[in-house]
Each structure stands twice: as structure tokens, then as C-alpha cells.
Amino acid sequence: MGTVVEAANKEAPGSALAQKNPKIVFVLGGPGSGKGTQCAKIVEHFGYTHLSAGDLLRAETKSGSENGTMIQNMINDGKIVPSEVTIKLLERAILENENDKFLIDGFPRNEENRAAFEAVTNVEPEFVLFFDCPEEEMEKRLLGRNQGREDDNIDTIRKRFKVFLESSLPVIEYYDSKGKVRKIDAAKPAEEVFETVKALFTPVSDKAAA
Template sequence: MGTVEAATKQAIESTLAQKKPKVVFVLGGPGSGKGTQCANIVEHFGYTHLSAGDLLRAEIKSGSENGTMIQNMIKEGKIVPSEVTIKLLEKAILENENDKFLIDGFPRNEENRAAFEAVTGISPEFVLFFDCPEEEMEKRLLGRNQGREDDNIDTIRKRFKVFLESSLPVIEYYNSKGKVRKIDAAKPVGEVFEAVKALFTPVDEKAAA
């Protein structure tokens, strides 16, 4: 295994192992309110929010060779390999001085999950799962009016289907490890955040409250 790539992988692993970041995966269907709640967690609990999609988009924008490859894969409707997304996440974690991270929209499937743990040696503290009925998510997405071209009914339903098929096995896996914290995301934003807050507040602080 004396390749440069293997040496680099080993270097990343050891650096990440030394850093021992606290990672929380944030999962939920499109329109479940993940973005809003992540912003609240960042503000109240000092986490750094990493969105797998944002990192991929930023890499494409940078015009790097890696970015061009990602762009071509997306254009062809292919799924970006786990290793590519994981490398971007690792880089973001190592370059940030914080040691607490919300990773949003990843792992998208079981293969992502296994690769992330194998490559980084990191297992999440827990998985924050925003559980929201499809009708509610549909209503929210159609009412968003953010000019996102993927917010039309057919595309929305396709995105739900993909989420259910690929992400639910990840949720089931972590559930079997006792690591899933399910939040009823159909409630108003404020109520949802109260439930989220309870998960992030240290036990000793709750006792003192």
C-alpha cells in the first residue's frame, strides 16, 4: 500500500483521530425544516454547519479539476462517489477550528455511511432525524417560492421517493445502535426547536434549569 494516496489517507485519518471532532448527522426529507433548525443549533450551541450539497456546489464553483469532475457526474445524473464527498467533509472539518459539527444531508445512503466511518474513523454522537409527513413537506416546498426549479410537484415527489429509499436504511442502522433522535418536524418551527434544544443541552445544565 505504499502509494501516495494511501499515505495521504493515513495522514488524514491520524489528524482527524487527534482532533476527535464531535459529529451529529442531520437527516430529514426535503422540506422537513433541516436548514432552519441547523441555523438555530449553530446560533445557540456553537456548532459548525456543514452541508454536503453546499460543499459540492462550492467545489464546482471553484473551477478545480475535482469540481469539473463533480459537475460532469451531476450533469450525467450520476451519484457523486462517497469518497469525493467525504474528502470535502474531512477537509472542512480539519480546516475549521471548531470541534463540533452538524453534517447535513449526509450520509445519503448506506454506502455513504459505511464509507464515512471507514475512511474517517468517526462515528456520529447521534443522528438528528426530522420526521415530517410527506403532505406537510409537499405543502412547504410548494409554498417556498424561492425560485428553485426543483420545487415542482413531480420533482418533489421524486425527491421524497429517493429520500425514503436511500436514507431510511441509514436511519434504521443507527436506530439499531440507539443513536437516532427523532423529532416531530410537522410542528411549528419554535416547537420543533424546543425539542431540538432538549437534545443538545448537557444533562447537568438541564438539572440546574
């Protein structure tokens, strides 16, 4: 059961990920802030690969692998999956992909995730894209969308907001202190939000030419 974590701990000094030296952007924002919509647009316009930590964990549990069974058991027991496990899945997805530009969506979820990612991979993000959206607006969007998600009820939504604020804001503050946070006003319509996002991803030389 400890194989993934052990492997992660052994690789730290000059990890394969550090050797690949990918351009990584962490994408953070509360539930309903529009992260998914904007990530899809960034992928389409700028050729990034979009990785969701949650999707990778779900895919691994469905794969029937030893790792997947361990993750499922931990979730069933109400335990938090160790950071190293999620990081190994992210690392594998990046190394197996020929692209060198990645959006990592919904990760790091907390300071422990962040510290573990940098320790295990020896890689820091290029920057952090933070979709800042008022709670009332996110609430309205989540209640208005009809995706059949059981967790889109008012009590659960408010709990998710609370968890996001308590766990993710310290990550944002840490990267902000290093000048790496790009804060986006995500309360605007999606097209307007993307105009702001686009400016962050357009190379300086292209802006000059325009």
C-alpha cells in the first residue's frame, strides 16, 4: 500500500518531472467560479493540456489497479488521500503526455498539497490562476445549473465554500507573496472573463505585434 508514497519520497532531488521542466499553471477558484469553462477555452486557444486532480483520482479508482483499490478504500473510510498519491498521478499524466504546458485544476487544495508537490517534483508553477468570485454569484450559478449533481443543494454548496476558503486561501496567499498569483474577476460573463485570461497567456511578443 505504501508503494506510491515510497516511490514519491525517493524521487525528490532530481525528479523526472523536473527534468522534463513543464510549464505548469495551477488553477484555483471556489465551486461555481467558472474554472472548468475557462480551462476549456485556454486549452482550445493556447494548446495547454488540462489535468484535474479529482478526475485522475476517479479514473484510477475505476482502473482496478492496486493503487485504485487503495484510493477507493480510503475514500470509503472517509480518509483524505495522501498528497503524494495525487501528486504521483499528476506526475504520471504529465510525463506520459508529449505536451509541455499543463493546467492543473483544483490542486493544490491546501498548504500540505502545495508543499508536497514542490518537495516531490522539484517543480514550481509558472503562476497561479485564481478565479475570484463572490459567494452569492457562485451559489446562484451552482443552484442554476442542472447537471444532476447531488451535491448542488444549498447546505452542501455552503460547506464546499467554507472548505475552499479555509484550505485553499493559504495556498493563494503563499503564492501571492512570491508574486505568482494572477487574480481574475470571475463574476463577469464568461466571454469577458476570458478576455482577461487571454491577456495572461498571450506572449509579450504577440502583444507587441498586435
